Amino acid sequence: QVQLVESGGGLVQAGGSLRLSCAASGRTFSNYAMGWFRQAPGKEREFVAGISRSASSTYYADSVKGRFTISRDKAKNTVYLQMNSLKPEDTAVYYCAARYSGSYYSGSSYDYWGQGTQVTVSS
Numbered sequence: 142q143v144q145l146v147e148s149g150g151g152l153v154q155a156g157g158s159l160r161l162s163c164a165a166s167g168r169t170f171s172n173y174a175m176g177w178f179r180q181a182p183g184k185e186r187e188f189v190a191g192i193s194r195s196a197s198s199t200y201y202a203d204s205v206k207g208r209f210t211i212s213r214d215k216a217k218n219t220v221y222l223q224m225n226s227l228k229p230e231d232t233a234v235y236y237c238a239a240r241y242s243g244s245y246y247s248g249s250s251y252d253y254w255g256q257g258t259q260v261t262v263s264s
Contacts, residue, residue, distance in 0.1 A: 143167040143239050143253040150235060150258030153227055157262070161222040163237030163255055170218040171195075174240050177211060177222045178248055179233035179260075189235070190222060191245035200245045205231075227262045234259050 149161040161177070176191040190211035191200040199211050210223040220237055234257040243250025 143170075143173065145237050145239060145253055145255035147235065147237050147255040147258040150260045152261045152263065155227060155229055155262055155264050157227050158223070158225045159227065159260060161224065161235055161237075161258060161260070163220045163222075165218045165220070165239065171215055172241065173252075174245065175211075175213060175220040176238045176240065176245055176251060177220075177235060178238060179231075179235045180257075181230075181233040184233075186236070186248055188246045188248070192220065224260070227260075229262045229264045232260060232262050 144166045146164045147161060149159060151159060153159055171194055174193050177189040178186050179189050180186040188202050189205055190209055192211045192213055196213050208226045213220040236257045237255045238251035239253040240251040
């Protein structure tokens with residue numbers, strides 16, 4: 142089992158920044174690739190960003206490329222999502238997730254999920 146706990150969400154004005162954190166515990170963190178997803182009210186969950194086990198590869202949704210950065214700290218068992226130039230359309234509950242195999246972009250590939258953290262961007 143892997144337990145994931147997100148933090149860092151909140152209310153921010155358009156153009157502002159937030160950094161989300163996801164602390165992992167349980168099985169060896171480095172065994173898992175990690176991803177961030179989000180779900181806005183009335184919309185399906187969507188992929189935001191992913192990072193490989195070694196952090197050598199990162200993946201982003203087109204909607205956040207150039208604005209968001211995913212990273213991981215092996216020593217702290219934590220994955221981060223730095224979000225800059227936030228837009229109102231970024232408003233959603235953000236979830237981190239851990240996967241052992243499969244596609245970074247598909248939620249069904251992920252084995253463990255956090256409880257989510259709310260991000261609200263005001264215009």
